[in-house]
Amino acid sequence: MKIARTSIVVLLAILFLPALALAQDNRSYQYDNIAVEIKVNEDSTFNVTEQQTYNYTGEYHQGWRSISLNKISAITDVQVFDGATGQALIYSSKKLNKLASASWGKYTTYRDGGNQTVEWYYNLKDTKHLWVIKYKVHGGIGFYQDHDEVYWNVFTDYDVPVLETSAFVTLPANNFTAEQETAWLYVIKSPGTDEQKTDQAPAVIKSTGGVYNFSIDRVEPQGIITMAVGWPKGLIEQKAFWQDWLGLYLVYLLSLLVVIGSIIFYIFYWYLTERFHQGRGTIIPQYEPPKNLPPAMAELIATERISQKTWPATLIDLAVRGCVKISEEKSNFLLISNVVGLILPTMLFVLFFVVLIERQRILTGSIIFIILIYLIFCGIVILKIFKRGNLDYKVIKLREYDNDPNLHDFEKEFLDALFADKAEYSTGQNRFNQTKARRLYEKMKRVKENLYKEIDLDTGAYEIKLKNKKIFDTIGSLTIFL
Numbered sequence: 001m002k003i004a005r006t007s008i009v010v011l012l013a014i015l016f017l018p019a020l021a022l023a024q025d026n027r028s029y030q031y032d033n034i035a036v037e038i039k040v041n042e043d044s045t046f047n048v049t050e051q052q053t054y055n056y057t058g059e060y061h062q063g064w065r066s067i068s069l070n071k072i073s074a075i076t077d078v079q080v081f082d083g084a085t086g087q088a089l090i091y092s093s094k095k096l097n098k099l100a101s102a103s104w105g106k107y108t109t110y111r112d113g114g115n116q117t118v119e120w121y122y123n124l125k126d127t128k129h130l131w132v133i134k135y136k137v138h139g140g141i142g143f144y145q146d147h148d149e150v151y152w153n154v155f156t157d158y159d160v161p162v163l164e165t166s167a168f169v170t171l172p173a174n175n176f177t178a179e180q181e182t183a184w185l186y187v188i189k190s191p192g193t194d195e196q197k198t199d200q201a202p203a204v205i206k207s208t209g210g211v212y213n214f215s216i217d218r219v220e221p222q223g224i225i226t227m228a229v230g231w232p233k234g235l236i237e238q239k240a241f242w243q244d245w246l247g248l249y250l251v252y253l254l255s256l257l258v259v260i261g262s263i264i265f266y267i268f269y270w271y272l273t274e275r276f277h278q279g280r281g282t283i284i285p286q287y288e289p290p291k292n293l294p295p296a297m298a299e300l301i302a303t304e305r306i307s308q309k310t311w312p313a314t315l316i317d318l319a320v321r322g323c324v325k326i327s328e329e330k331s332n333f334l335l336i337s338n339v340v341g342l343i344l345p346t347m348l349f350v351l352f353f354v355v356l357i358e359r360q361r362i363l364t365g366s367i368i369f370i371i372l373i374y375l376i377f378c379g380i381v382i383l384k385i386f387k388r389g390n391l392d393y394k395v396i397k398l399r400e401y402d403n404d405p406n407l408h409d410f411e412k413e414f415l416d417a418l419f420a421d422k423a424e425y426s427t428g429q430n431r432f433n434q435t436k437a438r439r440l441y442e443k444m445k446r447v448k449e450n451l452y453k454e455i456d457l458d459t460g461a462y463e464i465k466l467k468n469k470k471i472f473d474t475i476g477s478l479t480i481f482l
Contacts, residue, residue, distance in 0.1 A: 027058030031162040036154050038169045044141050044241040050133040059125040061098040065133055066115045073139025074248055075116040080107040083130025089120055096121055138248060143238045149230035156224050167214040169229045182230040183212045190220045262479045294408060297455050306448055314414060325396045392428035410451040417443035
């Protein structure tokens, strides 16, 4: 029974596959009409509206138009409309799957191989349909010594025939005579034959008001239609072209100037700070540090920055000088966190280990390896507990320091930030109080800023003040980022 059923399926496939292939081969389309309208603007751009009437045989889901960017600055403001309803299609920033129903009613545009390509997606079968494409051309007007002109390729190398083609070109209002304006149409209707029309083809019609009408009948596949309309100098100023060009590429020009300016700035800054003020190049060794220099100032002079060690070192220095006393205190929180840090991974490890053994997905060698890794982990955690213990540190104020001449201003501000009208400070007191922690952070930011100012005033160690150097570095980083 199963063999007979399989034989029937194979027989049906043999019978119907040629029919399916023939149905696919019967798909075809042509253009019943292509109408192009060009409106020349005084700002040197021109708007193009293309009306394309497709005649479909079979099912189709994608339309396509490729516009050459040769001798054109850019094509912008691309839109696609359904000619039957007048409804604008929805723009997509990327190419879509034409067979997906979610793509129908959308379009996209992108540059590809020197062309601006427009694709739109739909669901049509055995019908005629009008599609409308609108866009603006920048830099498409040619400025010559004795005249200016619009030179435009209506279409080139279409794979299907075009039964009728027409084009309209509208110039801005002018007082030119017919002899001053020129128009011509170049057509290759049937490539590879002698049927060609060139230069002032009979189909060209000049109408009043600066409107030109071109029309031609059937053009075979791979045919070419190109038109041009010229006028005397003065109708459109060439400076309008440069203004439009700058509007298109101003962001790119500014970016290039920022990059070049950044490089020049850093070369000048490096030369000014590293070469120009070198003097005779004689180095006088001085083996002893300046007297009574606090650790924070010493680190700034040596490294030009503040690190995580700065303020603990400052606190110890203040304790040595008798301003504060530092003592250890037990911390239940640290003890609990260390224990949890050991117990919780152990529980997860055991659970994971048991599951693997039950499912027989682990080998003896793997068991030994996993246990070894876990023992190493436990050893690291235990060493950490013994090394750090469960200690916090308490800082106790021993005396008033507001009028102490031996303390720098930033040191007084540092102590004010720690104590905040209290006699002692604990390293664990802000662990559960985010408000206090944030307040201390803001105070320490001001202490750091004042330290930069004070080291410039007290030591004179830098030709360019650290505060100004920080500003220069910020500006430089910002320009590189931009």
